[in-house]
Amino acid sequence: MTDTPQKTSSGGLNKAHVAQFMARQGILVAFILFIIVFTMANPRFLAVDNILGVIRSSTIIGVMALGVTFVVISGNLDLSVGSMMSFSTIVVLDLHDKLGPLLAIPAMFGMTMCLGAFIGFLVGYLRLNSLIVTLGMLSAIHGLTLTYSGGKNMDIADKEGTWFDVFGQGVVFGLPVPILIFGLLALVLGLLLARTPFGRQVYAVGGNGTAATFSGIRRARVVFLCYLMSSFCVAFAGMLQASRSMGSQNTVGQGLELEVLAAVILGGASLMGGSGAIYKTVIGVLILGFIQNGLLLVGLEFYVQFVVTWVIIILAVWLDVAAKRGKLWSPIA
Amino acid sequence: MSNETTKDLIKSGAIWGFIVLELIFFSVAGAYLSLSDNAFMDLDNMLLLLKQSAPIGIIAVGMTIIMINGNIDLSVGATYALAAIVLLDSMTWPIFAGLGNWVIPVAWILALLTGVVLGAINGIIVWKTGVDAFIVTLASMLGYRGLVFMMNGEQPTSHLNWTLVDFAEAQFLGLHTATWFLLAVTIILWFVMTRTVHGRNAHAIGDNREAAVNAGIRVGPHIVINFMIIGFLAALSAVVFYSESGSVNPNDGMLYELWAITAVVLGGTKLAGGYGSIIGTFGGVIAIQLLRKGLGHIGADTETVNLVIGLILIAVLFLDRQLNLKGEEELRV
Numbered sequence: 001m002t003d004t005p006q007k008t009s010s011g012g013l014n015k016a017h018v019a020q021f022m023a024r025q026g027i028l029v030a031f032i033l034f035i036i037v038f039t040m041a042n043p044r045f046l047a048v049d050n051i052l053g054v055i056r057s058s059t060i061i062g063v064m065a066l067g068v069t070f071v072v073i074s075g076n077l078d079l080s081v082g083s084m085m086s087f088s089t090i091v092v093l094d095l096h097d098k099l100g101p102l103l104a105i106p107a108m109f110g111m112t113m114c115l116g117a118f119i120g121f122l123v124g125y126l127r128l129n130s131l132i133v134t135l136g137m138l139s140a141i142h143g144l145t146l147t148y149s150g151g152k153n154m155d156i157a158d159k160e161g162t163w164f165d166v167f168g169q170g171v172v173f174g175l176p177v178p179i180l181i182f183g184l185l186a187l188v189l190g191l192l193l194a195r196t197p198f199g200r201q202v203y204a205v206g207g208n209g210t211a212a213t214f215s216g217i218r219r220a221r222v223v224f225l226c227y228l229m230s231s232f233c234v235a236f237a238g239m240l241q242a243s244r245s246m247g248s249q250n251t252v253g254q255g256l257e258l259e260v261l262a263a264v265i266l267g268g269a270s271l272m273g274g275s276g277a278i279y280k281t282v283i284g285v286l287i288l289g290f291i292q293n294g295l296l297l298v299g300l301e302f303y304v305q306f307v308v309t310w311v312i313i314i315l316a317v318w319l320d321v322a323a324k325r326g327k328l329w330s331p332i333a
Numbered sequence: 334m335s336n337e338t339t340k341d342l343i344k345s346g347a348i349w350g351f352i353v354l355e356l357i358f359f360s361v362a363g364a365y366l367s368l369s370d371n372a373f374m375d376l377d378n379m380l381l382l383l384k385q386s387a388p389i390g391i392i393a394v395g396m397t398i399i400m401i402n403g404n405i406d407l408s409v410g411a412t413y414a415l416a417a418i419v420l421l422d423s424m425t426w427p428i429f430a431g432l433g434n435w436v437i438p439v440a441w442i443l444a445l446l447t448g449v450v451l452g453a454i455n456g457i458i459v460w461k462t463g464v465d466a467f468i469v470t471l472a473s474m475l476g477y478r479g480l481v482f483m484m485n486g487e488q489p490t491s492h493l494n495w496t497l498v499d500f501a502e503a504q505f506l507g508l509h510t511a512t513w514f515l516l517a518v519t520i521i522l523w524f525v526m527t528r529t530v531h532g533r534n535a536h537a538i539g540d541n542r543e544a545a546v547n548a549g550i551r552v553g554p555h556i557v558i559n560f561m562i563i564g565f566l567a568a569l570s571a572v573v574f575y576s577e578s579g580s581v582n583p584n585d586g587m588l589y590e591l592w593a594i595t596a597v598v599l600g601g602t603k604l605a606g607g608y609g610s611i612i613g614t615f616g617g618v619i620a621i622q623l624l625r626k627g628l629g630h631i632g633a634d635t636e637t638v639n640l641v642i643g644l645i646l647i648a649v650l651f652l653d654r655q656l657n658l659k660g661e662e663e664l665r666v
Contacts, residue, residue: 128650129604131405131467132594136650139591140643146636258475271468303482310476314469318462330463332546332553 031287038294045297052176058289059178060085060237060244061256062282065263066189067233069281070226072264073193075206075273076123076130078227080115080137081234081260085253087145088112088238093154093248101164109235115141116231117224124223138257145250155247168244178240185236189229190278202226206273262309263288265316270324288312347652348600348616355620359627366631380507382622387511388413388574390618391518392589393596395566397614398526398559400597403539403606404459404466406560409567409593410586411477412451416568417581418485420444421492434496445568451477452564456557466556474590481583493579501577511573518566523611535559539606588639595646596621598653 039045064081071078088108095104119137123130156162170177193199204212205222213219241252267284269276291312292305322328392409399406423429423440432439455473459466501510508516526532538545538552546552575581599617602609624645625638 122647122651126651126654128647128654132598132604132650133647135591135594136643136646138643139588139639139646143636143639143641143643147634147640151634151636255475258471261471271465301482303479306475306479306482308479310472310479313472313475314458314462314464317464317468321462321464325463329461330553332460332463 031290034291034294038298042294042297045294050293050297052179054289054293055179055182055286056176057293058285059182060240061259061263061288062182062285063185063233063237063240064230064256064260065267065281065285066186066278067230068260068264069267069269069276069278070189070193070202070229071130072261072269072271073206073273073276074202074223074226075209076223076226077134077261077271078119078230079131079134079257079261080119080141081230081237082253082256082258083138083141083145084112084115084231084234085238085241085256086248086250087115087141087148087253088235089242089248089252090145090149090154090250092239092242093156093246094149096162096164096242097157101162105239108238109232112235112238113228113231116228116234119231120224120227123227124220127220142251142254149250151250153247153249159246165243165246168240168242178244181236181240185233186278186282189233193278198222198225203274206275208274259288259309262313262316265313265320268316268320270320271317348613348620351599352616352620352623355623355627359623359630362631363627378626380509380512382619382626383512383515384509385626386618386622387509387515388570389589389592389596389621390515390615391566391570391573392563393593393600393614393618394515394518394522394611395563396590396593396597397600397602397609397611398522398535399466399563400594400602400604401526401535401539401606401609402556402559403542404556404559405470405594406452406455406563407467407470407590408451408455408473408477409563410589411474411481412448412564412567413571413586413589414481414581414583415451415477415484416444416448417571417575417585418481418490418583419447420572420575421490421579421581422484424492424494434494437494437497441572444572445565448564448566448568448571449561450564452560452562452567453557455564456560459560460553460556478583485581485583487583489580489582491580494576497576498579501573511577514569514573518569519611519615526611531555531558536607539603539608541607591646592621592642595642595649598646598649601653604650604653 035045044050064085068078068081088111091111092104092108095107098104099107115137119133122128122133156164159165167177167181172180193202201212201217201222204215204217205219209219212222238253242248263284264276264281265271265284266287267276267280267282269281288309291308295304295308296302325331392413396406396409420440420443423443424436429436429439451473455466455470458464458469458473462469503510505513526535534545534550534555537548537550538555542552571586596617597609597614598604599620600610600613600615601617602614621642624641628638628641629635
């Protein structure tokens with residue numbers, strides 16, 4: 001009588017262990033295999049300049065992913081980052097010629113963070129569904145950007161006589177500035193999330209909102225600050241984008257929200273909230289960047305990435321869910 | 334009890350009140366602001382409005398079932414585009430060269446099958462992996478768009494079949510072909526949702542999935558069927574629209590999911606599932622189309638529509654929350 005439940009429980013544990021291992025290391029194992037295959041296909045894949053190139057081109061997605069990590073850990077979603085980045089890119093380019101870079105950058109940060117504060121108010125204080133709110137804001141901010149720019153592309157008139165290009169194109173100590181900014185931001189935000197009371201509150205709210213409320217955490221305020229953080233990072237990304245290209249279309253950030261989310265999920269943050277970390281997100285960003293780069297290097301069109309990203313997102317989330325319930329397949333009949 | 338009835342009345346009547354308000358507003362404002370001499374409430378204008386509602390409307394009606402189920406489908410825009418390309422491309426395939434005008438039904442069936450298959454893929458992933466529908470369809474929104482590009486390249490596909498155009502532009506009893514399709518889909522799905530076992534199960538699953546499982550409803554296959562229905566309807570919407578226009582761009586259908594969801598939420602369907610009305614969604618579709626047309630009529634930029642739609646979605650979300658408040662959720666602060 002006593003043996004039977006023990007047997008079943010140990011069997012279940014075993015399966016859970018396998019699932020747990022797959023969830024933790026499955027993506028990493030797949031990624032290492034991927035690197036080996038693609039290096040054999042094209043040795044240039046692991047050359048230093050290619051690696052630096054990949055990291056550099058991942059910085060814009062990466063910077064946004066840092067902010068979205070906060071939102072996801074707090075148990076919400078942000079689908080508006082792509083169109084918000086279009087907004088901040090267009091605004092900073094426009095203001096650059098009107099006010100000069102020194103005033104344009106803080107002004108753009110202010111405007112972008114107003115949008116973030118608005119979303120934070122809706123999701124945090126009014127407790128609206130974050131998926132639908134940010135989907136609505138995706139459309140609303142897109143309209144705002146088009147209205148602001150009058151539908152035209154923005155360009156900096158005098159590209160030679162400004163120091164604004166330093167953020168996107170400069171090199172310090174042999175390292176491209178965007179990589180330095182990304183690294184520094186990741187370090188600061190990583191410490192904020194892992195080492196401060198605020199960071200612990202973010203995990204608590206995402207893990208169990210009701211329990212967090214009962215233990216005296218002001219849930220609405222934490223969610224609000226997460227969205228503010230997300231928009232702060234988006235403003236950084238917009239600045240990098242504007243400074244790199246010195247001119248931009250209205251739709252520069254379109255669709256990036258999905259890549260950002262893919263990077264965060266790949267890093268192992270659970271979309272149900274409560275788990276994830278900045279360093280994991282950085283790893284997710286790099287995995288995504290190398291996969292995209294590898295596909296391009298073997299000569300596939302850019303849109304093959306879409307299909308690959310689709311498969312990757314589903315696999316990553318599936319592994320996460322499977323590890324939580326200890327079974328690969330859903331028990332729904 | 335009477336309080337509940339009042340709330341239900343407000344919910345089901347609100348959308349029609351909103352439509353009347355829009356009609357009054359745009360008629361009055363149009364008289365002062367419009368550049369054209371035509372009145373807004375013109376019969377031809379209203380018939381055209383119904384026809385233009387059809388593409389979004391057919392999708393939105395399908396989205397209602399999905400949302401009553403407690404799920405969501407964000408990939409409808411990409412499904413729409415892929416079905417459109419299959420429709421136009423298959424008419425030029427050499428194997429069908431000898432068919433003459435019989436190629437039309439063949440192309441229609443192929444396009445509709447595409448939709449059903451894409452929907453089934455979503456549904457089966459949701460069922461078997463247990464990953465939330467919004468993540469699965471968010472990812473396939475990207476993946477299906479990738480398939481569109483892989484099939485089509487980056488150039489538009491065009492193929493005009495005049496027999497087909499004549500059919501699509503025909504008017505029967507004063508209503509256009511597209512309008513008839515919209516009405517037929519609305520009536521059939523209204524019947525399914527209110528008078529059949531499938532409809533009752535859909536409400537039960539959305540209301541309480543655990544209870545539905547315990548009551549012996551096969552939740553998994555039910556969900557797959559619903560995703561196949563919405564895939565079919567997204568394809569039908571493409572078939573109706575592109576039969577007339579004859580040219581599809583790989584980016585077509587973007588943000589259609591947003592319009593459809595807005596219409597559904599406007600129509601009073603509960604986001605959490607379990608409650609919703611097909612007729613209400615029909616009203617929501619009309620309201621949105623009135624808004625788009627009306628804003629154009631009073632001379633607003635087309636870009637403004639995105640802004641207004643996004644904000645209306647958020648406003649409706651807020652109202653939905655206020656009307657659906659439950660005591661137990663109310664942990665303030």
